[in-house]
Amino acid sequence: MSTLAQQLVLGVLIGGLYGLAAAGLSLVFGVLRVLNVAHGELIMLGGYGAFWLFALLGLDPFLSLLLVVPAALLAGALLYWGLFASVVRFPDETRIKNSLLVSFGLALALHVVAVQLWTADERSITTAYGGVFRVAGLALPRVRLMSLAVALGLIGVVHVLLSRWRWGQAIRAAAEDWQAALLVGIDVRRAYLLAFAIGTALAGAAGTLVSVAYSISPSIGLEWTLKALIVVVLAGLGSMMGTFLAGILLGVAEAASAIVFGGPYREVVGLVVILAILVARPQGLFGRS
Amino acid sequence: MSRLPPRLGTGAAALAVLGALALVPTLARRDDVVNFGFVVLLSIALAQSWNIIGGYAGQVNLGHAAFFGTGALVTRALWTAGTNVLAAMLAGAGVAVIFGLLLGIPAFRLRGAYFAIGTLVLAEILRITIGNVFPEISTLPTATIARYRLADRYYLALALAAAATLAVALLARSRAGLGMRAVREDEEAAEASGVGALRLKLTALALSTALAGLAGGLFAYYHISYYPQHPFAPSWTFDALLITYIGGVGTLRGPVLGAIFYTFLKEYLAIRWVDFHLLIFGVLFIAIVLAFPGGLVELTDRLWKLRRQRLENGGAG
Amino acid sequence: MLEVRDLAAAHGDLAALSGASLGVRAGEIVALVGPNGAGKSTLLQCITGLVRPRAGEIVSEGRDLLALRPHQIVDHGVALVPEGRRLFGQMSVEENLALGAFGPRARREREASLERVYRLFPVLAERRRQMSRTLSGGQQQMVAIGRALMTAPRLLMLDEPSLGLAPRVVGSIFEALEVINRAGVSVLLVEQNVRAALELAGRAYVLEGGRVVGEGTGSDLLADPHVRRAYLGPLAIR
Numbered sequence: 001m002s003t004l005a006q007q008l009v010l011g012v013l014i015g016g017l018y019g020l021a022a023a024g025l026s027l028v029f030g031v032l033r034v035l036n037v038a039h040g041e042l043i044m045l046g047g048y049g050a051f052w053l054f055a056l057l058g059l060d061p062f063l064s065l066l067l068v069v070p071a072a073l074l075a076g077a078l079l080y081w082g083l084f085a086s087v088v089r090f091p092d093e094t095r096i097k098n099s100l101l102v103s104f105g106l107a108l109a110l111h112v113v114a115v116q117l118w119t120a121d122e123r124s125i126t127t128a129y130g131g132v133f134r135v136a137g138l139a140l141p142r143v144r145l146m147s148l149a150v151a152l153g154l155i156g157v158v159h160v161l162l163s164r165w166r167w168g169q170a171i172r173a174a175a176e177d178w179q180a181a182l183l184v185g186i187d188v189r190r191a192y193l194l195a196f197a198i199g200t201a202l203a204g205a206a207g208t209l210v211s212v213a214y215s216i217s218p219s220i221g222l223e224w225t226l227k228a229l230i231v232v233v234l235a236g237l238g239s240m241m242g243t244f245l246a247g248i249l250l251g252v253a254e255a256a257s258a259i260v261f262g263g264p265y266r267e268v269v270g271l272v273v274i275l276a277i278l279v280a281r282p283q284g285l286f287g288r289s
Numbered sequence: 290m291s292r293l294p295p296r297l298g299t300g301a302a303a304l305a306v307l308g309a310l311a312l313v314p315t316l317a318r319r320d321d322v323v324n325f326g327f328v329v330l331l332s333i334a335l336a337q338s339w340n341i342i343g344g345y346a347g348q349v350n351l352g353h354a355a356f357f358g359t360g361a362l363v364t365r366a367l368w369t370a371g372t373n374v375l376a377a378m379l380a381g382a383g384v385a386v387i388f389g390l391l392l393g394i395p396a397f398r399l400r401g402a403y404f405a406i407g408t409l410v411l412a413e414i415l416r417i418t419i420g421n422v423f424p425e426i427s428t429l430p431t432a433t434i435a436r437y438r439l440a441d442r443y444y445l446a447l448a449l450a451a452a453a454t455l456a457v458a459l460l461a462r463s464r465a466g467l468g469m470r471a472v473r474e475d476e477e478a479a480e481a482s483g484v485g486a487l488r489l490k491l492t493a494l495a496l497s498t499a500l501a502g503l504a505g506g507l508f509a510y511y512h513i514s515y516y517p518q519h520p521f522a523p524s525w526t527f528d529a530l531l532i533t534y535i536g537g538v539g540t541l542r543g544p545v546l547g548a549i550f551y552t553f554l555k556e557y558l559a560i561r562w563v564d565f566h567l568l569i570f571g572v573l574f575i576a577i578v579l580a581f582p583g584g585l586v587e588l589t590d591r592l593w594k595l596r597r598q599r600l601e602n603g604g605a606g
Numbered sequence: 607m608l609e610v611r612d613l614a615a616a617h618g619d620l621a622a623l624s625g626a627s628l629g630v631r632a633g634e635i636v637a638l639v640g641p642n643g644a645g646k647s648t649l650l651q652c653i654t655g656l657v658r659p660r661a662g663e664i665v666s667e668g669r670d671l672l673a674l675r676p677h678q679i680v681d682h683g684v685a686l687v688p689e690g691r692r693l694f695g696q697m698s699v700e701e702n703l704a705l706g707a708f709g710p711r712a713r714r715e716r717e718a719s720l721e722r723v724y725r726l727f728p729v730l731a732e733r734r735r736q737m738s739r740t741l742s743g744g745q746q747q748m749v750a751i752g753r754a755l756m757t758a759p760r761l762l763m764l765d766e767p768s769l770g771l772a773p774r775v776v777g778s779i780f781e782a783l784e785v786i787n788r789a790g791v792s793v794l795l796v797e798q799n800v801r802a803a804l805e806l807a808g809r810a811y812v813l814e815g816g817r818v819v820g821e822g823t824g825s826d827l828l829a830d831p832h833v834r835r836a837y838l839g840p841l842a843i844r
Binding site: 035083086087093096097098100101102104105106107108109111112113115116222226229233264265267268271272274275278279 | 349395398399401402403405406407409410411413414417418420421523527530531534564565567568570571572573574575578579
């Protein structure tokens with residue numbers, strides 16, 4: 001069914017994943033001032049993790065989150081320790097630029113490894129419980145609905161972590177003023193490590209959801225990095241919920257653009273929006289200047 | 290034997306190298322050698338063009354492919370319609386420059402990483418649009434294919450690579466070049482001391498896009514068939530970036546060394562693994578950004594100095 | 607309590623130090639005065655570990671502070687109230703104070719420290735949930751000092767606490783410092799307001815051009831002709 005409402009609802013469903021993908025990037029950029037353009041590749045790897053757990057062990061993708069998320073946490077910690085810890089030594093202005101360059105090299109390497117290991121074919125997980133919910137004449141694919149719920153749940157968890165957990169507060173403090181954070185006895189290096197690990201975990205989770213609700217291949221990296229970037233610029237930094245909402249906004253905008261301008265221009269609207277915002281209001285819709 | 294003054298010496302060496310390279314099509318017996326030479330020379334031209342905006346002016350432009358693609362598009366259209374290829378290439382470069390300036394004025398309001406993202410986004414918008422407007426493959430008519438001479442393409446590539454390198458050399462010595470480097474180091478400080486940052490950045494962009502447009506025109510002249518959106522693909526930007534950084538960003542020899550190294554590695558590794566060269570380059574790139582910003586140029590300089598020291602010590606001892 | 611010997615540092619925009627030495631004995635209030643660009647802030651930043659000196663020694667209670675990382679220095683008991691206060695503006699007064707008790711040692715005394723801070727600055731207790739960015743300058747300074755007190759310091763250092771504050775507010779801040787000191791916390795005070803600093807301090811140093819050019823008790827320096835001419839006379843900065 002391709003009524004307007006149907007398309008918009010589908011846009012909301014994928015928008016939730018955009019929001020989850022962006023949340024990780026936003027956390028890392030907001031706290032470490034590191035622009036990790038390999039974020040999309042991390043999403044891709046999370047997707048492959050879930051795919052192989054399903055293909056080889058028959059593990060349900062939503063359950064495999066219990067494995068993928070901790071693994072991604074660990075991977076993020078290792079990545080930070082091995083690579084980005086050196087990048088944060090640069091002063092603020094060069095840090096963003098160098099992190100962009102360094103993560104570009106990382107993205108390249110990860111992409112090539114993925115193609116070597118798993119070929120360029122598209123993969124997708126088809127669970128036994130597919131099908132659609134029918135509500136008010138609209139067809140909501142069950143798996144995508146579950147993915148949206150999980151995405152929202154994860155965002156909520158991170159939001160609580162950042163506000164209640166001692167180290168979550170340390171992360172927020174380090175994001176606002178890392179020198180002041182040092183002065184109250186916060187080990188900022190550890191706060192950075194945690195933030196990066198959580199960001200990577202969110203990416204891994206997003207990848208898992210993408211692999212079951214949509215499809216993955218080694219080349220989705222750049223695509224998802226751009227989506228995440230668009231949402232981060234749309235939302236601004238500092239709010240997990242704001243980022244999630246901005247993701248949904250992007251999903252809906254893409255659906256609307258596909259209806260108005262035709263399918264091939266679906267991607268363009270997001271790109272135009274990010275451009276307009278970068279030029280007009282760099283702090284985003286929900287962010288603080 | 291008295292030593293020639295350095296600039297004369299370098300100039301003479303450069304002419305000698307050019308002369309040798311010019312002989313390749315006549316001396317080489319196999320087409321693939323000439324093809325390889327072409328690819329290296331095209332890469333040098335494209336990398337030098339990026340070097341101007343990214344290396345000397347310090348603006349990481351991730352949308353470079355947009356100008357490469359524009360040059361290709363315009364050149365291909367004019368040339369296949371009957372225009373002389375050189376005129377077509379110049380027209381392509383002209384359109385690329387106009388386009389670059391139109392984009393540059395708003396884009397340069399962004400700084401640093403935001404400029405990088407903004408240019409990438411612009412290039413992607415263009416690529417998608419071109420892909421939708423011109424979805425069909427562009428193939429040369431049979432008559433043109435019959436007249437195809439590889440040597441022509443090679444000489445043109447040699448000329449363009451030489452011109453690009455010369456342009457960078459002249460820019461580096463000029464006042465504009467000095468100003469650009471001041472902007473690269475610290476834009477605010479440069480502005481405060483009276484350097485017109487925006488005008489310099491636009492100048493760099495104009496030169497950069499002109500050369501990129503010419504390179505794109507060369508691409509259109511060389512390939513028999515390709516999809517019109519292909520030269521707009523971000524991989525062209527990334528290649529130029531990798532080559533320039535690994536060779537030595539902001540240096541004259543950097544893109545040259547980088548292009549040779551890059552193309553050799555790509556050819557060598559392609560025998561066994563697809564795109565494996567990108568893995569190596571990705572890792573090398575990281576190492577260079579973090580630890581060894583001078584790239585191959587710095588490496589060769591250091592080795593050269595070491596060798597000279599050893600020779601001198603050997604002579605004195 | 608703290609010994610700084612022949613400290614030399616040069617760091618980007620910061621004023622340089624070329625061989626500065628000073629000491630703070632337990633229970634003292636020591637002032638560090640001098641003109642702009644003398645290196646007073648740089649000295650404090652070296653002690654806290656934010657800036658790495660090129661040469662010299664910093665020792666506190668037998669520990670070499672140069673071998674510690676900044677958060678470990680805080681845990682050791684040396685806290686800085688930085689210039690410009692540097693609060694976490696997006697967070698409330700209470701959240702700022704709570705973050706002060708982040709380290710393991712400070713955490714144990716958190717409740718007691720919080721009570722002490724609220725008793726010292728009652729206005730903060732009234733506004734504990736208010737976003738710190740919206741407080742007045744004087745109140746923000748109280749939060750900054752309170753936050754540093756939450757780290758349970760043995761030595762409290764302050765970088766220009768009176769900057770931008772009305773004289774009456776400055777007076778209450780300095781009174782609070784006296785109370786803090788009487789409770790057993792040593793104080794090292796860098797101040798532009800030379801008169802107030804010298805009246806409060808037991809001992810003081812004068813820093814000019816990166817090195818210590820004068821030392822003595824507060825009252826001695828108040829009477830010193832060079833000090834009077836440079837910092838207290840009609841042509842002086844304040």
